[in-house]
Amino acid sequence: xxxxxxxxxxGGAGYALFFAAAFTPLPNxxxxxxxxxxxxxxxDAIVVLSAGIExxxxxxxxxxxxxxxxxxxxRQGLAPLLVLSGSGRDGGPTEAAVRAALAHDLGLPRERILxxxxxxxxxxxxxxxxxxxxxxxxxxILLVTGALHTARARLVFERAGxxxxxxxxxxxxxxxxxxxxxxxxxxxxxxxxxxxxxxxAAGYL
Amino acid sequence: xEPLFLLVLAGLTSLGAYLVGTHWLGLSRRDLRIAVGxxxxxxxxxxxxxxxxxxxxxxxxxxxxxxxxxxxTLYLLNDVALLGLSLLQALxxxxxxxxxxxxxxxxxxxxxxxxxxxxxx
Numbered sequence: 001x002x003x004x005x006x007x008x009x010x011g012g013a014g015y016a017l018f019f020a021a022a023f024t025p026l027p028n029x030x031x032x033x034x035x036x037x038x039x040x041x042x043x044d045a046i047v048v049l050s051a052g053i054e055x056x057x058x059x060x061x062x063x064x065x066x067x068x069x070x071x072x073x074x075r076q077g078l079a080p081l082l083v084l085s086g087s088g089r090d091g092g093p094t095e096a097a098v099r100a101a102l103a104h105d106l107g108l109p110r111e112r113i114l115x116x117x118x119x120x121x122x123x124x125x126x127x128x129x130x131x132x133x134x135x136x137x138x139x140x141i142l143l144v145t146g147a148l149h150t151a152r153a154r155l156v157f158e159r160a161g162x163x164x165x166x167x168x169x170x171x172x173x174x175x176x177x178x179x180x181x182x183x184x185x186x187x188x189x190x191x192x193x194x195x196x197x198x199x200x201a202a203g204y205l
Numbered sequence: 206x207e208p209l210f211l212l213v214l215a216g217l218t219s220l221g222a223y224l225v226g227t228h229w230l231g232l233s234r235r236d237l238r239i240a241v242g243x244x245x246x247x248x249x250x251x252x253x254x255x256x257x258x259x260x261x262x263x264x265x266x267x268x269x270x271x272x273x274x275x276x277x278t279l280y281l282l283n284d285v286a287l288l289g290l291s292l293l294q295a296l297x298x299x300x301x302x303x304x305x306x307x308x309x310x311x312x313x314x315x316x317x318x319x320x321x322x323x324x325x326x
Contacts, residue, residue: 010249023208178208191283
Protein backbone atom coordinates (compact mmCIF):
# COMPACT_ATOMS: atom_id res chain seq x y z
CA UNK A 1 0.00 0.00 0.00
CA UNK A 2 1.54 3.29 -1.13
CA UNK A 3 1.96 6.34 1.06
CA UNK A 4 -0.51 8.16 -1.18
CA UNK A 5 -3.18 5.52 -0.52
CA UNK A 6 -2.56 5.58 3.23
CA UNK A 7 -2.67 9.35 3.49
CA UNK A 8 -5.83 9.55 1.37
CA UNK A 9 -7.47 6.89 3.53
CA UNK A 10 -6.49 8.81 6.68
CA GLY A 11 -7.78 12.01 5.15
CA GLY A 12 -11.03 10.40 4.15
CA ALA A 13 -11.46 9.02 7.67
CA GLY A 14 -10.69 12.45 9.12
CA TYR A 15 -13.24 14.20 6.93
CA ALA A 16 -15.82 11.50 7.68
CA LEU A 17 -15.30 11.98 11.41
CA PHE A 18 -15.53 15.77 11.03
CA PHE A 19 -18.81 15.61 9.12
CA ALA A 20 -20.26 12.98 11.42
CA ALA A 21 -19.29 15.00 14.50
CA ALA A 22 -20.49 18.37 13.18
CA PHE A 23 -23.60 17.52 11.21
CA THR A 24 -25.12 14.40 12.77
CA PRO A 25 -26.35 13.55 16.31
CA LEU A 26 -23.39 11.19 16.77
CA PRO A 27 -21.77 13.29 19.56
CA ASN A 28 -25.12 13.52 21.37
CA UNK A 29 -25.56 9.74 21.21
CA UNK A 30 -22.01 9.06 22.41
CA UNK A 31 -22.39 11.53 25.27
CA UNK A 32 -25.66 9.92 26.26
CA UNK A 33 -23.88 6.58 26.62
CA UNK A 34 -20.97 8.04 28.58
CA UNK A 35 -22.89 10.14 31.07
CA UNK A 36 -23.55 8.55 34.48
CA UNK A 37 -27.02 9.09 35.90
CA UNK A 38 -27.25 11.13 39.08
CA UNK A 39 -27.79 9.37 42.39
CA UNK A 40 -28.61 12.02 44.92
CA UNK A 41 -28.62 10.44 48.36
CA UNK A 42 -27.78 11.55 51.86
CA UNK A 43 -24.01 11.62 52.23
CA ASP A 44 -21.24 12.58 54.64
CA ALA A 45 -19.89 15.24 52.28
CA ILE A 46 -20.38 16.86 48.89
CA VAL A 47 -17.11 16.88 46.96
CA VAL A 48 -16.82 19.34 44.09
CA LEU A 49 -13.93 18.60 41.75
CA SER A 50 -11.83 21.33 40.19
CA ALA A 51 -12.35 22.63 36.66
CA GLY A 52 -9.99 25.56 36.26
CA ILE A 53 -9.44 29.17 37.20
CA GLU A 54 -7.72 32.06 35.47
CA UNK A 55 -4.77 33.79 37.14
CA UNK A 56 -7.00 36.83 37.80
CA UNK A 57 -9.34 34.70 39.88
CA UNK A 58 -12.12 34.17 37.35
CA UNK A 59 -13.59 30.68 37.62
CA UNK A 60 -14.00 28.81 34.36
CA UNK A 61 -17.56 28.19 33.19
CA UNK A 62 -17.26 24.54 34.12
CA UNK A 63 -15.91 25.41 37.57
CA UNK A 64 -18.71 27.86 38.21
CA UNK A 65 -21.36 25.32 37.19
CA UNK A 66 -19.88 22.68 39.45
CA UNK A 67 -19.60 25.09 42.36
CA UNK A 68 -23.20 26.26 42.06
CA UNK A 69 -24.42 22.67 41.79
CA UNK A 70 -22.48 21.71 44.91
CA UNK A 71 -23.82 24.71 46.83
CA UNK A 72 -27.35 23.84 45.73
CA UNK A 73 -27.00 20.28 46.98
CA UNK A 74 -25.54 21.54 50.28
CA ARG A 75 -28.41 23.96 50.77
CA GLN A 76 -30.83 21.11 50.13
CA GLY A 77 -29.27 19.42 53.18
CA LEU A 78 -27.91 16.36 51.37
CA ALA A 79 -24.63 16.54 53.32
CA PRO A 80 -23.32 18.56 56.26
CA LEU A 81 -20.00 19.35 54.60
CA LEU A 82 -19.14 20.94 51.24
CA VAL A 83 -15.62 20.15 50.03
CA LEU A 84 -14.27 22.42 47.30
CA SER A 85 -11.18 21.42 45.38
CA GLY A 86 -8.91 23.44 43.13
CA SER A 87 -5.41 24.86 42.98
CA GLY A 88 -4.24 28.21 41.64
CA ARG A 89 -2.36 29.40 38.54
CA ASP A 90 0.59 31.72 38.12
CA GLY A 91 0.37 33.09 41.66
CA GLY A 92 -3.32 33.91 41.47
CA PRO A 93 -5.98 32.89 44.02
CA THR A 94 -6.76 29.21 44.31
CA GLU A 95 -9.89 27.86 42.71
CA ALA A 96 -10.94 26.34 46.03
CA ALA A 97 -10.65 29.69 47.84
CA VAL A 98 -12.68 31.54 45.21
CA ARG A 99 -15.32 28.82 45.29
CA ALA A 100 -15.43 28.92 49.09
CA ALA A 101 -15.97 32.67 49.02
CA LEU A 102 -18.82 32.20 46.55
CA ALA A 103 -20.38 29.49 48.73
CA HIS A 104 -20.22 31.76 51.76
CA ASP A 105 -21.71 34.66 49.79
CA LEU A 106 -24.58 32.38 48.76
CA GLY A 107 -25.40 31.64 52.37
CA LEU A 108 -23.36 28.63 53.38
CA PRO A 109 -21.68 29.01 56.80
CA ARG A 110 -17.88 28.77 56.74
CA GLU A 111 -17.87 25.84 59.19
CA ARG A 112 -19.65 23.74 56.52
CA ILE A 113 -16.99 24.47 53.89
CA LEU A 114 -13.68 22.67 53.48
CA UNK A 115 -11.10 23.45 50.80
CA UNK A 116 -8.42 21.36 49.09
CA UNK A 117 -5.83 23.34 47.11
CA UNK A 118 -2.94 20.98 46.47
CA UNK A 119 -4.24 18.61 43.80
CA UNK A 120 -3.67 18.99 40.04
CA UNK A 121 -5.36 15.87 38.69
CA UNK A 122 -8.42 13.76 39.47
CA UNK A 123 -6.19 11.06 40.94
CA UNK A 124 -4.43 13.57 43.20
CA UNK A 125 -7.81 14.95 44.31
CA UNK A 126 -8.95 11.48 45.29
CA UNK A 127 -5.70 10.71 47.16
CA UNK A 128 -5.51 14.01 49.04
CA UNK A 129 -9.21 14.04 49.93
CA UNK A 130 -8.96 10.46 51.10
CA UNK A 131 -6.20 11.51 53.51
CA UNK A 132 -8.18 14.55 54.66
CA UNK A 133 -11.70 13.12 54.93
CA UNK A 134 -11.43 9.49 55.92
CA UNK A 135 -9.89 10.26 59.37
CA UNK A 136 -13.03 12.36 59.97
CA UNK A 137 -15.15 9.30 59.30
CA UNK A 138 -16.31 10.59 55.94
CA UNK A 139 -16.94 7.67 53.59
CA UNK A 140 -20.11 8.46 51.62
CA ILE A 141 -19.72 11.36 49.22
CA LEU A 142 -21.81 13.06 46.62
CA LEU A 143 -19.34 13.61 43.79
CA VAL A 144 -19.92 16.77 41.75
CA THR A 145 -18.08 17.01 38.45
CA GLY A 146 -18.77 17.34 34.73
CA ALA A 147 -21.21 14.91 33.18
CA LEU A 148 -18.60 13.31 30.91
CA HIS A 149 -15.95 13.24 33.65
CA THR A 150 -18.18 11.52 36.23
CA ALA A 151 -17.58 7.91 35.19
CA ARG A 152 -13.78 8.12 35.46
CA ALA A 153 -13.85 10.28 38.59
CA ARG A 154 -16.22 7.88 40.29
CA LEU A 155 -13.89 4.93 39.68
CA VAL A 156 -10.90 6.88 40.99
CA PHE A 157 -12.68 7.95 44.17
CA GLU A 158 -14.08 4.48 44.78
CA ARG A 159 -10.56 3.14 44.47
CA ALA A 160 -9.54 5.69 47.12
CA GLY A 161 -12.00 4.10 49.51
CA UNK A 162 -15.12 6.25 49.19
CA UNK A 163 -18.70 5.22 48.54
CA UNK A 164 -19.59 7.51 45.67
CA UNK A 165 -22.97 8.89 44.69
CA UNK A 166 -22.61 10.61 41.33
CA UNK A 167 -24.01 14.14 41.14
CA UNK A 168 -22.98 15.17 37.61
CA UNK A 169 -23.36 18.69 36.39
CA UNK A 170 -25.42 19.12 33.25
CA UNK A 171 -22.68 21.03 31.44
CA UNK A 172 -23.84 20.14 27.97
CA UNK A 173 -27.25 20.15 26.41
CA UNK A 174 -28.71 16.91 25.07
CA UNK A 175 -30.14 19.05 22.33
CA UNK A 176 -27.00 20.78 21.11
CA UNK A 177 -27.53 20.77 17.38
CA UNK A 178 -25.34 23.46 15.89
CA UNK A 179 -22.04 22.25 14.38
CA UNK A 180 -19.69 24.17 16.68
CA UNK A 181 -21.50 22.86 19.76
CA UNK A 182 -21.37 19.28 18.51
CA UNK A 183 -17.67 19.60 17.69
CA UNK A 184 -17.03 20.94 21.21
CA UNK A 185 -18.99 18.03 22.63
CA UNK A 186 -17.04 15.54 20.52
CA UNK A 187 -13.81 17.14 21.69
CA UNK A 188 -14.90 16.67 25.29
CA UNK A 189 -15.85 13.06 24.60
CA UNK A 190 -12.51 12.28 22.96
CA UNK A 191 -10.62 14.00 25.78
CA UNK A 192 -12.45 11.91 28.35
CA UNK A 193 -11.91 8.69 26.39
CA UNK A 194 -8.22 9.54 26.15
CA UNK A 195 -8.14 10.27 29.88
CA UNK A 196 -9.75 6.95 30.71
CA UNK A 197 -7.34 5.03 28.46
CA UNK A 198 -4.41 6.86 30.08
CA UNK A 199 -5.67 6.17 33.61
CA UNK A 200 -6.21 2.48 32.82
CA ALA A 201 -2.77 2.20 31.21
CA ALA A 202 -1.17 3.89 34.21
CA GLY A 203 -3.03 1.58 36.61
CA TYR A 204 -5.03 4.36 38.26
CA LEU A 205 -8.37 2.62 37.57
CA UNK B 206 -32.76 22.55 8.87
CA GLU B 207 -30.69 24.92 11.06
CA PRO B 208 -27.93 22.39 11.85
CA LEU B 209 -27.49 21.79 8.11
CA PHE B 210 -27.44 25.47 7.16
CA LEU B 211 -23.64 25.67 7.04
CA LEU B 212 -23.44 22.46 5.03
CA VAL B 213 -25.94 23.75 2.49
CA LEU B 214 -24.13 27.09 2.35
CA ALA B 215 -20.75 25.45 1.70
CA GLY B 216 -22.38 23.16 -0.86
CA LEU B 217 -23.79 26.10 -2.78
CA THR B 218 -20.55 28.09 -2.74
CA SER B 219 -18.65 24.97 -3.80
CA LEU B 220 -21.05 24.52 -6.70
CA GLY B 221 -20.49 28.18 -7.59
CA ALA B 222 -16.73 27.71 -7.48
CA TYR B 223 -17.05 24.64 -9.71
CA LEU B 224 -19.08 26.58 -12.26
CA VAL B 225 -16.67 29.53 -12.18
CA GLY B 226 -13.74 27.15 -12.49
CA THR B 227 -15.10 25.16 -15.44
CA HIS B 228 -16.78 27.97 -17.39
CA TRP B 229 -14.66 31.03 -16.69
CA LEU B 230 -11.24 29.82 -15.61
CA GLY B 231 -11.11 26.93 -18.06
CA LEU B 232 -10.24 24.36 -15.40
CA SER B 233 -10.43 20.70 -16.28
CA ARG B 234 -12.94 18.40 -14.56
CA ARG B 235 -10.32 15.64 -14.60
CA ASP B 236 -7.95 17.86 -12.65
CA LEU B 237 -10.68 18.41 -10.07
CA ARG B 238 -10.52 14.71 -9.21
CA ILE B 239 -6.76 15.00 -8.84
CA ALA B 240 -7.19 18.08 -6.65
CA VAL B 241 -9.68 16.26 -4.42
CA GLY B 242 -7.17 13.45 -4.09
CA UNK B 243 -4.49 15.94 -3.06
CA UNK B 244 -6.96 17.45 -0.59
CA UNK B 245 -7.46 14.04 1.00
CA UNK B 246 -3.70 13.50 1.15
CA UNK B 247 -3.28 16.82 2.89
CA UNK B 248 -6.05 16.01 5.34
CA UNK B 249 -4.41 12.67 6.04
CA UNK B 250 -1.07 14.33 6.61
CA UNK B 251 -2.77 16.81 8.97
CA UNK B 252 -4.25 13.94 10.95
CA UNK B 253 -0.88 12.23 11.08
CA UNK B 254 0.89 15.37 12.29
CA UNK B 255 -1.90 15.84 14.85
CA UNK B 256 -1.41 12.34 16.20
CA UNK B 257 2.38 12.80 16.29
CA UNK B 258 2.03 16.17 18.03
CA UNK B 259 -0.39 14.66 20.56
CA UNK B 260 1.84 11.67 21.25
CA UNK B 261 4.94 13.84 21.47
CA UNK B 262 3.13 16.24 23.74
CA UNK B 263 2.05 13.50 26.12
CA UNK B 264 5.59 12.15 26.31
CA UNK B 265 7.05 15.63 26.84
CA UNK B 266 4.57 16.52 29.59
CA UNK B 267 5.07 13.25 31.44
CA UNK B 268 8.85 13.65 31.09
CA UNK B 269 8.72 17.17 32.55
CA UNK B 270 6.59 15.93 35.43
CA UNK B 271 8.87 13.01 36.16
CA UNK B 272 12.25 14.65 35.64
CA UNK B 273 11.64 18.10 37.08
CA UNK B 274 8.74 17.63 39.47
CA UNK B 275 6.96 20.53 37.78
CA UNK B 276 3.30 19.87 37.10
CA UNK B 277 2.08 20.41 33.54
CA THR B 278 -1.47 19.48 32.72
CA LEU B 279 -2.22 17.12 29.84
CA TYR B 280 -5.12 19.43 29.05
CA LEU B 281 -2.54 21.73 27.41
CA LEU B 282 -2.95 19.39 24.44
CA ASN B 283 -6.74 19.80 24.47
CA ASP B 284 -6.54 22.93 22.31
CA VAL B 285 -7.95 23.45 18.83
CA ALA B 286 -4.81 25.42 17.97
CA LEU B 287 -2.93 22.12 17.80
CA LEU B 288 -5.12 21.09 14.87
CA GLY B 289 -4.38 24.38 13.12
CA LEU B 290 -0.65 23.96 13.63
CA SER B 291 -0.84 20.38 12.35
CA LEU B 292 -2.61 21.68 9.24
CA LEU B 293 0.18 24.18 8.59
CA GLN B 294 2.78 21.45 9.00
CA ALA B 295 0.89 19.21 6.59
CA LEU B 296 0.54 21.95 3.99
CA UNK B 297 4.24 22.74 4.19
CA UNK B 298 5.22 19.10 3.81
CA UNK B 299 2.82 18.44 0.97
CA UNK B 300 4.05 21.47 -0.99
CA UNK B 301 7.63 20.50 -0.27
CA UNK B 302 6.99 16.98 -1.60
CA UNK B 303 5.22 18.41 -4.60
CA UNK B 304 7.99 20.81 -5.58
CA UNK B 305 10.81 18.36 -4.85
CA UNK B 306 9.38 15.41 -6.82
CA UNK B 307 10.28 16.47 -10.43
CA UNK B 308 13.97 16.97 -9.55
CA UNK B 309 14.10 13.39 -8.26
CA UNK B 310 12.23 12.17 -11.31
CA UNK B 311 9.63 10.38 -9.26
CA UNK B 312 6.50 11.99 -10.65
CA UNK B 313 5.27 15.11 -12.39
CA UNK B 314 3.46 17.88 -10.56
CA UNK B 315 0.33 19.62 -11.75
CA UNK B 316 0.60 23.36 -11.26
CA UNK B 317 -2.60 25.37 -11.42
CA UNK B 318 -2.19 28.65 -13.26
CA UNK B 319 -5.21 30.95 -13.75
CA UNK B 320 -4.01 32.12 -17.17
CA UNK B 321 -2.64 28.89 -18.61
CA UNK B 322 -5.07 26.40 -17.13
CA UNK B 323 -3.51 23.23 -15.83
CA UNK B 324 -0.05 22.45 -17.08
CA UNK B 325 2.17 19.54 -16.31
CA UNK B 326 5.81 20.08 -15.35
